[in-house]
Amino acid sequence: MQAGREPSNVIGAATAGGEGMAFEFVRWRGGAAASEAWTRSDLARAVCRAGGAIASRTAAGDRVVVAAPPGLGFVAAFLGCLAAGRIAVPAQFPATARARETVARLVAVTGATLTVTEAAEGPEIAPVAPAPEDIAYLQFTSGSTQAPRGAVITHGALAANLAVIADAWVLGPNDRGVFWLPTFHDMGLVGAILTPLVCGFPATLMHPAAFLQRPARWLDLIAARRATFSGAPNFAYDLCIERAEIDASRDLSSWRVAVNGAEPVSAATLRRFAARFARCGFRAEALSPGYGLAESVLFATARRSDGADGHAEENPVSCGPPGRGVVVRIVDETRGVRMPDGAEGAIWLAGPSLASGYWNAPEDDTFGARLPGEPHAFLRTGDIGFLRNGELHVSGRARDTIVRAGRKTHAADIEHAIAARLAGRSAAFAAGERLVIVHELPAGAPAHSARAAIADALGAEFELVADEISFVAPGGVRITASGKIARAATRAAWLARDLTPARQP
Amino acid sequence: MTARSEAELRGFIRDALARALHMGPSEIDDEREFDALGLPSLDAVMLTGELEDWLGRPVDAEAALEHASVARLARHLASP
Numbered sequence: 001m002q003a004g005r006e007p008s009n010v011i012g013a014a015t016a017g018g019e020g021m022a023f024e025f026v027r028w029r030g031g032a033a034a035s036e037a038w039t040r041s042d043l044a045r046a047v048c049r050a051g052g053a054i055a056s057r058t059a060a061g062d063r064v065v066v067a068a069p070p071g072l073g074f075v076a077a078f079l080g081c082l083a084a085g086r087i088a089v090p091a092q093f094p095a096t097a098r099a100r101e102t103v104a105r106l107v108a109v110t111g112a113t114l115t116v117t118e119a120a121e122g123p124e125i126a127p128v129a130p131a132p133e134d135i136a137y138l139q140f141t142s143g144s145t146q147a148p149r150g151a152v153i154t155h156g157a158l159a160a161n162l163a164v165i166a167d168a169w170v171l172g173p174n175d176r177g178v179f180w181l182p183t184f185h186d187m188g189l190v191g192a193i194l195t196p197l198v199c200g201f202p203a204t205l206m207h208p209a210a211f212l213q214r215p216a217r218w219l220d221l222i223a224a225r226r227a228t229f230s231g232a233p234n235f236a237y238d239l240c241i242e243r244a245e246i247d248a249s250r251d252l253s254s255w256r257v258a259v260n261g262a263e264p265v266s267a268a269t270l271r272r273f274a275a276r277f278a279r280c281g282f283r284a285e286a287l288s289p290g291y292g293l294a295e296s297v298l299f300a301t302a303r304r305s306d307g308a309d310g311h312a313e314e315n316p317v318s319c320g321p322p323g324r325g326v327v328v329r330i331v332d333e334t335r336g337v338r339m340p341d342g343a344e345g346a347i348w349l350a351g352p353s354l355a356s357g358y359w360n361a362p363e364d365d366t367f368g369a370r371l372p373g374e375p376h377a378f379l380r381t382g383d384i385g386f387l388r389n390g391e392l393h394v395s396g397r398a399r400d401t402i403v404r405a406g407r408k409t410h411a412a413d414i415e416h417a418i419a420a421r422l423a424g425r426s427a428a429f430a431a432g433e434r435l436v437i438v439h440e441l442p443a444g445a446p447a448h449s450a451r452a453a454i455a456d457a458l459g460a461e462f463e464l465v466a467d468e469i470s471f472v473a474p475g476g477v478r479i480t481a482s483g484k485i486a487r488a489a490t491r492a493a494w495l496a497r498d499l500t501p502a503r504q505p
Numbered sequence: 506m507t508a509r510s511e512a513e514l515r516g517f518i519r520d521a522l523a524r525a526l527h528m529g530p531s532e533i534d535d536e537r538e539f540d541a542l543g544l545p546s547l548d549a550v551m552l553t554g555e556l557e558d559w560l561g562r563p564v565d566a567e568a569a570l571e572h573a574s575v576a577r578l579a580r581h582l583a584s585p
Contacts, residue, residue, distance in 0.1 A: 030563045096570060098540065209566035212550040213557070243554070405547055448532075455526070459543030465526055466543075 009159050010136070013198045014079040015048060015127045017041040020173075021202040023193075025071045026221060028210050033217075035204075038072055043079075045124070046072070050080025052122030054114065060085050063112040063138070067103050067184075068119060069093040070207045074183045075193055076119035078137075085128035088137035089150065090184035093117060098460065109148055110138060110359060132156025138359050139186050139294040141408055149364075151294045151355035161190065161297035161353035162198050164323035168302055169257045169288070171195065171229060176254075177203035178227040180211035180218050180236075185407075187262045190298035191231060201229075211236070216244035219280070223250045231259025231288070234266055235405050237273045246279055253281035259302065261290040263403045264394065264433075267313040291319035291347075291394055295355045295366065295379050300326050301392045318391040326351040327376055330387055338371060344386045344395055350376035400487060402430050402464065409462045411487055417457040422450055425477040427490040434467035438490055441471040441502035470494060471502035509560065514579035517559060521552050522575065535575040546570055556582065 018040035026035045038046065054064055054077075064086045068074040070093075081088040089110050094100040094117065107115060130136070136158050138150035165171065177196045181188030183205075196203035204225050211218045219240060222230055237260060260270070274284035290302030303320035322328045327350040330339040339345040348369060354377075357367050369378040384396040402409045414428040414437070424440040437454055441447060451469055458464040476499045478489035493499050509517075515535060522539070523530040525548045533542065539549050549569035556564045564582065565571075572581040 028566070095567075096546070207566070209550045212547055213554040213566040405545070455543030456541050459540045459545065463540070463545035463547065465545060467527070
């Protein structure tokens with residue numbers, strides 16, 4: 001698309017119709033792939049019918065949890081919800097007990113009046129024409145069980161971010177997308193579904209489980225569809241390096257934008273992926289590390305695949321310059337001032353594509369931060385980094401957040417879940433790539449049952465596995481003057497091996 | 506394609522879990538659900554890929570989510 005042109009809005013693109021292919025979903029049954037595809041006219045019909053079914057059971061402005069499984073049904077249900085003028089709440093399909101709990105929690109938090117797990121067909125509706133400030137959807141991000149936070153995404157912010165994405169990677173009708181990402185996460189929803197939709201190119205989707213089972217399927221599908229645009233969190237590139245065999249007949253030369261985002265980007269992963277798949281025609285300059293978060297819809301910064309080489313691929317890697325209209329500031333949060341170029345500090349964002357806050361959390365101070373002499377209202381991302389030559393380098397996630405497989409979990413929630421199962425104080429933190437739990441084991445308590453309880457807390461509530469569980473004597477977990485867990489101090493003591501091990505019976 | 510007994514299947518699944526969870530195979534309770542053991546669903550799905558390679562036949566990607574313990578998954582895979 002031409003730089004400077006706004007893409008048509010999402011509802012318009014979803015209901016315009018046309019002969020070209022809009023979406024395709026590929027599944028594997030008994031080892032063989034089967035595909036279902038929709039033209040843009042098929043999509044428009046499905047969206048207007050799904051919208052009719054939703055509209056007949058809800059009122060304008062109602063929240064609707066969209067929990068259809070990955071596939072064309074999710075696309076139709078989500079877009080139908082928007083076309084009907086309802087606020088969508090993307091969620092995972094309630095297949096397991098845990099997923100059912102998550103959906104129930106989202107219903108409770110948003111006061112949703114309807115949960116859809118398939119694209120039901122109702123009478124075709126005429127799509128609404130929302131104002132920019134109308135809410136399109138609520139994006140819930142963290143694995144938080146205590147207080148799930150839903151970023152409020154307006155139609156205006158969504159359109160603005162989609163325009164930034166199209167501009168950054170020069171996306172247009174000649175592109176082709178292939179994605180396996182979960183549809184209810186920001187990267188899967190905005191990057192894999194809405195970006196192709198508004199930029200006017202077809203997207204081939206597959207189930208995340210199909211990728212995880214055989215990572216090579218993702219690469220094979222990119223080759224088969226001659227895809228130009230695809231991406232995933234860093235761990236997916238690692239999985240391909242480890243588990244996708246080299247097949248010289250798999251031609252990846254069409255892949256010009258290989259986004260790596262949603263979790264910390266590893267220089268080693270970039271180097272190894274480029275080296276390993278060069279034999280399949282993969283071009284290193286296609287690698288596009290990016291930075292963004294659901295609170296800015298999806299995209300904030302990314303490297304452009306303009307063929308320019310010269311990134312040394314050292315940690316922390318460059319996540320490229322800010323997208324057009326995105327303001328990035330590195331801030332000393334204790335003094336509330338900007339840091340000079342090259343200095344590390346808190347990453348703040350501003351611009352037209354920010355969420356307008358968290359749902360029902362007016363007291364939250366994540367949004368609306370100010371800097372002296374600047375007109376913008378900033379989003380405090382909670383991440384740490386620096387700018388060098390105008391490019392953002394993310395050097396650390398906020399200490400209180402654990403990021404795994406693209407999902408954020410608040411350390412406080414992990415500690416809370418452990419406390420519900422086990423006596424004694426815990427601190428959860430990340431040390432490099434490792435998730436560490438330090439737990440104060442009461443004297444004489446058996447470590448093996450405590451270990452099982454911690455594993456249960458992490459697994460059952462957050463789908464996390466601790467890389468290290470350290471049992472320390474009471475007093476080992478540091479606390480602040482007000483009795484809160486001092487994670488940074490505990491982490492420093494752990495790194496310095498300055499903790500007394502718990503006495504074993 | 507090799508036919509495997511339920512006991513062989515249990516052994517393979519237990520070893521794979523032990524690797525994913527940084528635990529010893531003997532620490533894994535065959536009756537306990539994967540997520541209660543701390544296994545992310547991500548790894549449960551990846552396990553089906555390893556099982557396909559070992560068994561030499563397709564295994565449904567969601568088998569380990571639907572039959573979510575060593576004992577149940579082994580029984581499911583051993584049944585004709």
